[in-house]
Amino acid sequence: MASSILEVDKVTKYFRGLKAVSDYSLTLEKGVIAGLIGPNGAGKTTVFNLLTGVFTPTSGTIRLHQQDIAGQRLDQIVSLGMARTFQNLRLFTKLTVLDNVLVAAQINKDYGFWAAIAGLPSFKKGEKDLRERASALLEDMGLLHLADELSGNLPYGDQRKLEIARALATGPRVLLLDEPAAGMNPRESQELTETIRIIRDKYDLTILLIEHDMHVVMNLCDNIQVLSYGEIIAEGKPADIRSNQQVIEAYLGRAAANA
Numbered sequence: 001m002a003s004s005i006l007e008v009d010k011v012t013k014y015f016r017g018l019k020a021v022s023d024y025s026l027t028l029e030k031g032v033i034a035g036l037i038g039p040n041g042a043g044k045t046t047v048f049n050l051l052t053g054v055f056t057p058t059s060g061t062i063r064l065h066q067q068d069i070a071g072q073r074l075d076q077i078v079s080l081g082m083a084r085t086f087q088n089l090r091l092f093t094k095l096t097v098l099d100n101v102l103v104a105a106q107i108n109k110d111y112g113f114w115a116a117i118a119g120l121p122s123f124k125k126g127e128k129d130l131r132e133r134a135s136a137l138l139e140d141m142g143l144l145h146l147a148d149e150l151s152g153n154l155p156y157g158d159q160r161k162l163e164i165a166r167a168l169a170t171g172p173r174v175l176l177l178d179e180p181a182a183g184m185n186p187r188e189s190q191e192l193t194e195t196i197r198i199i200r201d202k203y204d205l206t207i208l209l210i211e212h213d214m215h216v217v218m219n220l221c222d223n224i225q226v227l228s229y230g231e232i233i234a235e236g237k238p239a240d241i242r243s244n245q246q247v248i249e250a251y252l253g254r255a256a257a258n259a
């Protein structure tokens, strides 16, 4: 039987008078790639912010591996195995590509402060392991040849891929991707689709993604939820979503017109 890794039950979030997310529920089975789509302002990013502790739900529960995480700090949630990328990139633009990944990789590793400053073998070994792991992640994302570049010098599409490598460096089981294909051309987004599948398999991930590129969403996702004004208006397989009249009216018609 499939086991659910993330269970969100009737989560609602008010911002003063505004109901940004209303009775939102989600069950993510291990290994799936799920999509969250909908018009601007529908509440998609708010869902990610609720899942990662940026906001505490007004009501409802969020369970990761059966543990209640609603309102916990991001570092606690990361240590429980959830990582995310952001719609607006959050790279350290003055650090190299490799160092960006190394900084993220440190989050779940503690080789000890004293071992670090004394240069003890345990730290050296740990550091070597981290570098190898970071390089492997860069290779997975097709960025290894850019390891020594300043991340701020990378083309936008590569910066988005670096954000994914950084999220992976924390060792997640659940990965949240906020518009991973934004700003990519059709060839790049096609490659990204393949890469996301490969990393899902390689790292045994469960993935939830927000995306406006309907080619990516329809090709990649096993299940899709559609949000409109904070409410789920449809949920199902890509083929069901594509032909759902309410979804076409609320979103897909517009998305197609803007494509």
Ligand SMILES: Nc1ncnc2c1ncn2[C@@H]1O[C@H](COP(=O)(O)OP(=O)(O)OP(=O)(O)O)[C@@H](O)[C@H]1O
Pocket: 015, 018, 020, 038, 039, 040, 041, 042, 043, 044, 045, 046, 047, 087
């Ligand atoms: N911190 C906040 N304070 C007040 N209102 C907020 C806050 N964050 C989001 N909102 C409001 O909540 C609603 C949902 O916004 P959200 O950013 O989640 O939508 P979205 O679906 O991610 O949109 P987009 O596709 O444009 O990123 C919007 O009306 C937004 O203005």
